[in-house]
Structures are given as structure tokens and as C-alpha cells.
Amino acid sequence: MDFDKPTDAIAEITVIGTGGGYGESCVIHLGLQKWVVVDSCIDPISKNSLPLQYLEDMGVNIDSDVVLILCTHWHDDHILGISQILEKCSQSKFSFAKANDKTKFLRMVANDYEKSFKGTTNSSTKEFNKCLEILEDRKSNPIMSYPDRILFSVNINGFMNQVFSLSPSDTAIHNFDLEISTIITEFGKSNRRIVPLSPNFNSVALFLKLGHHRAMLGGDLEVSTSDNTIGWDDVVNNSQSIDQRSSFFKIPHHGSVNAYHEKLWDKILSERIKAGLTPFNIGSKLPTSEMIEIYKNKSEELYITSALGKNRRPKKRGKAINKMIQDFKIDLEEIPFQFGIIRARINMNEANSDWSIECFGTAVKL
């Protein structure tokens, strides 16, 4: 795939998807060749970071022009390859969701990392640990994400283009501190991998000011049914940084019903919103067809990095092995790799300009 670099006045939000098993990522151009990378994903064969590859293919000077790398949540497989990006982007800051008890958090992460060479660690923890080591070497402090925090700011043609974190809320941060103890207890043994325990209220959602325009990236943030001081309720009710409706939205949590907030769509997002999402294909399949209909009704245009449709199939292997797998009645389905890109661009200087969206690879408009 051939990608051209946007000019300095063109903002870009690119959503990269892998079919729902190998992570997802967003790449943002803030203008003047200032780039931000949110999460990471890999090609499972080459293990190369796809957002890094995308930037390199465009000819971006990754050593100097990537200013911020954000890890929206550390314990999920949304950050595969993120350490590759941080390693190459020597000028970049690194941000993740705040943990109040820094030492306890680092001990949990280090505990999991210690298992890594026995094949037991969650691969995201390994990535996260590598990032911490890189930061340590560089003596570069990480930036904590919490509500209404400016993660990065740049003046472009008189506009203050900014990246705000909208979450996790204070309550979610506090709850996470408690959860760390549970994680260590449940998954601290040397032969257990960390499997996420609870819905994701610690994910970092972002609000972007891009010249005349606004955009929102939902991360994996969900809606709580019992506590309005966490998740999207907190963002919708309490955020101070949202000053204008967003015209582009990266739908959170693969479009699940748990991440759908009616008020967000009706009051915070533009009526003419353009939206993109990535599917999920491990265990349950997301988005469901019902949610797709809801999102289609709520948005002017809706895109997905790869369509869900076909059922998962057994992986292709040699005849003899396949026969053995069948003979033993082993129920296996491959998580297919489907590389899709939704690229949205807009002229930041023109108030009346609209997002122009293109699809590459397996990405389609719904």
C-alpha cells in the first residue's frame, strides 16, 4: 500500500486494525509533521509494528516527528509492538493511564515480567516493561493520563492543537489501585498469565483539538451500569476540555453495547459525525449487527477496518496434521489477520471543511 504524507495544514486520524486479534492503533497528525501514536498492533507473521510501518511508509521522520506515544491500557493485547515504536521514536513522550500507587503498579508489572521468559507472561506486560526500560535509559518520565489532562500541545497557524486525555476518572484510578492487589493474588503465580478481570474503566479516551475541528478517540472505555463516576458517564458529565462537538469518532471497545453511551452520541458528538471502529474476534465477535445498525443511524458515515462475516476456520496446515487434528476432534479456529486502515483527513484551517475518508486493505464503509 502506498501512503502519502499529509501537508502541514491537514490533520489526519488513521485507524489501523488487524481483524480483531493482533491489536489496534491510531496514528494522528496534529499538523506541522507532529505525530501521535495511540496503542499498537502487529503483523503476526513478521511481528512488525503496523503503525510504525505506516509512518515509515509515508516517509515520516520517526526519530524526530513522533511526539507522543500513548498506551490506552496496558493489560490488553492492544499494545503489541509498542516498544518497537518507542525505541525508534527517540523524541517521543510516553503516556499511560495514571496509577496512584506507583510502586504497587510497577511491582505488579515487574512480577508479570519476571514470568516472561517461561512463556507465561501476558505479551502486553512484556511490551510495557520494555517501554519502561527504554524510558529509564532515556531518563524520560512518562506522562500520566487522567481527566482533562493536556498530553501534548502545539501552536499551528494560530491554533492551539491539543491532545487531551478524558479518562480514567479519579474513581477508576482509585479502583484500579485496589484491583492491582487482586491481580497479583489471582495471577501472581509463576504459571498464570494475566487475563483481564473486569470491564475496562481504566482505558484512556482522547479528545483532539485540530484547528477548527474536534475529534474523539474512545480507546476501550466502557459504560458502567452502577457507577456514574467511572467510564463514559464521567466523561459526559464532568469533562471540562470538551469545548465543541467532535466530527470524527473512533468508536470504543469494538462497538460493543457496553461502550455505547446515548448522551455521548447525542450531546457530545456531532450530528454529522464520521466514525470508525475495529472489530473483535477472540471469544465473542464484535460489533454485533444490532450495534452496527445503531451506529449507522447515529453517524453520517461509518467505517470498519475489516468486516465481520465469515466464521473463523481452522488454520491451514499440512494434510497429515490436519487429519490428526480432526481425528482427535480438537476444536480449533484461527484468528485471522486482516490488515485494514481507515484514514481520515481534514483541513484544519478551514472551518467548513469535512473529513475525507479513505479505506485501505480490508477496511470498508458500512
Added chain:
Amino acid sequence: MLKDYLQVRTLSIVFIGDFNPVIIQPFWLAGKKLIKEQEAQDTTVELIHNELVKYDLGWVSVEITKKRFELRTSKEPYFEPLRDLMLSVFFILSETPIEAMGINHIMHFSLPDEEKLYEFGNKLAPLNIWEGFINNPRVLSFEMYEKERKDKLPGFVRIKVQPSDQAIRFGLQININDHYALSTNENGRKGEMVKRLKENWNNSYKRADEIVDELWKKIWQL
């Protein structure tokens, strides 16, 4: 690829150090939950002596002397469990001084015909050099030594090629001894070799495959 002719693959991990062979008996392993109780019950013991302990758990063979500790299996499904067992024993016995490690990959291949086997030896060590003063020369064993490891760790790699000692038609055996030594500022008493095994297991396995593939490619390009 040479891997297509693979018949038997044996993994052996060896630690060189100071050991007390009689400690590491099957019921000790089961007691530490490193093997199943039933495996301890079903162990075939050849010898338990304060100089030498040797037994077979069914999936791994254990041989321990006062200076040498080896686990070996020719059952691929148990390669990672073997590694886990080695690591776990020496996590528990963390004070054991260990001064060197060998991760040994022993592969037996069945070549298509006698001519291919002959040609393999001939290309490794041209037989025409020996003709004239030795009758009908054949290569019986060929060994190469990588003096400085590619990964710059202290140690070396030894590769031995010979006809297979197993009942394999036109059998070729390649032994790759991936040897790790202590660096000058290490004394072997702080789990250095256990850490080396942890960190280099994947690479060692991959490297063995690469060596075999490259050898095959280069032989038939000649």
C-alpha cells in the same frame, strides 16, 4: 529443506557445576509439584548412587553426577516442559554453583538415498583429498566450532555431523552444542546460568533450525 527429512529430534540441557545427585529424585520432584505424582510412581530408575543418579520419567531422562546435570528427551511435546523442569529445579536450588550450560539439539535425518548421504559427507570434507592413499574413504564425523557466539555471550557453538547412530535409513545426525560460559565478572553462584537458559531458550532453538537449514542450502549449492 533438511527439516523435511527429520526423523528424530532430541533436546538435552546440561549444566556443569557442583551437584548433589541424590537430592533430585523423582519423589522430590513430585513433592515440589514439578512432575505428576503418577510420573514419580512410574519412574524407571537405573541407578541412584551418591556419584551418579539416572532415571527415566517416561518423558525425560535424568542423569546427574557431582559435576554434571543433564535432562534429555526425544519427545518434542516435552521440550518446553523439560526446560521448565530444569529452570524450576534450579530456582529451588538457587545456591547451586553452575559454571556452564549446554543446550544440545541432536537431530537425525533420513536422506532419500545412499548417494545423498555420501554426497553430504563429500561436500563437507572433499573425499578426493584422501583418495590414493586410503581405500574408499568416507566421512565418519565432521565437527565445526564457532569460537565467538553471534550473540556475543561468553561461550561457543559446536556442530558435529556424522552418520546417525539410530536405526534410520541413510541416517544423518547433526549435533548442535550451544554452549554458554560465565563471563569474567560472574561466579556462577547467583543463578547466572539459569537466567541464561531463561533468556536464550527461544533463540537457541531457532538458531539450531537456522543452522540446519543453512547447512542444507549451502551443501546443495556447491
Added chain:
Amino acid sequence: MKINTDVTCNWILEEDFTKMSENKEVKQSFLKNLDNEISEKVKEFENFNLQLAYGEFLTRGLGTISDNNLKKEIDLQNLPFYFPQQLNAKRISASLNHTQNTQRWIGYVVSKTDQKFKAKLEDISNPGTFEIGVFDIKDDAPDEQELIQVGAVFYLSVGYDVSRGTNVKQKLIRFQRLSEWTENDFNHVMDRADRIASNLQWE
């Protein structure tokens, strides 16, 4: 284990040795000679192989104690390193138990019910895409039940098991068994975490 223990000599012996002779002195003298022989062989072997951590077993089979012969026939090689004889098949071990055509995965449990568990699997034989597998606890891992928990790591393989010359198709699930964290491990983890905590400030 198919053995008897002779506590005084610190040996574990084949069963039929106890029938060899009723004379305690004969037995003890025999064992002492055996003791010396083994110590000699081990020394020779170690001198050769000590620096090399070479993957060669000392023994190729210890033989059995014969009822008719007080001298145990121990087939210890003088040197483990020997020239194989392609044409002489006597050394060939039909008892080298091995596997062939093996496909291997490493997996971890992502969810579990009373009867089944679901796992995410990484192909070790041909690394690339992941797979999801569903397994029956009773059928697939009957003697591993206490290890089956969310997050637990296991090894899955299919292939042929070749034992005593017989090929049998085999499926294997074995859960990972590792030693518990030691104090050293914890200290190492704490040290690492504390080091990072002091070197990195949360901004």
C-alpha cells in the same frame, strides 16, 4: 518405581538382586566393587566432557544383575564419544522413544466452565496467527484438573509417538509446572520495580 532400597549401602537395586545371594558379605563386597567401578567411570567421563556440557549420556544402559553371575555386567562406555558404525546395527537403540510429525502449541486458558475450557493458542511449530481452542476437561485433561484455571498455561501437541518401534498417534495436553516464587524471585521483582520507581517520576 520398580526398585528395592538397600539402605545400608545407599543403593536402589533391581528386585532380583536380593535373591542373588543370602550371604551379606558377598553382597557387600560386590556392591563395594560396583561402587568403585562407577566412581572410576564417572571420573573418566567428567574429565572428557566437563568443559563442554556436551549432550552425550554417560550410560547407554546399565544392564541387569544376573542371578548366575556375581559380577554385574554394566555396559558403561569407556568414552561416550564413539564412532558410530553405519553398517553395524547392534548399537541401534530400537528403544529410543521419540515423536514424529509433531505439531505444537502453547496456550493459556481464557475461560472455563465445569466441563470445558477455552484457550488462546500460539503455534510453536509454525509461528504466526493465533487460534482459539475449546477443550473438554474430562476427555482432554483428566489428570490436570486442579491446574486448569483462567490464565493457566499449557502445552498442546499432536503427532506420532514412537515407542519400542510402534507408531501411535498421540494428542497431549500438559499444563505448565513451575516452581513457586522463591524469596530471591520476589526480591528480584521488588528490586526491579523499586529501581524503576525511583528512576522514573510520574509526570
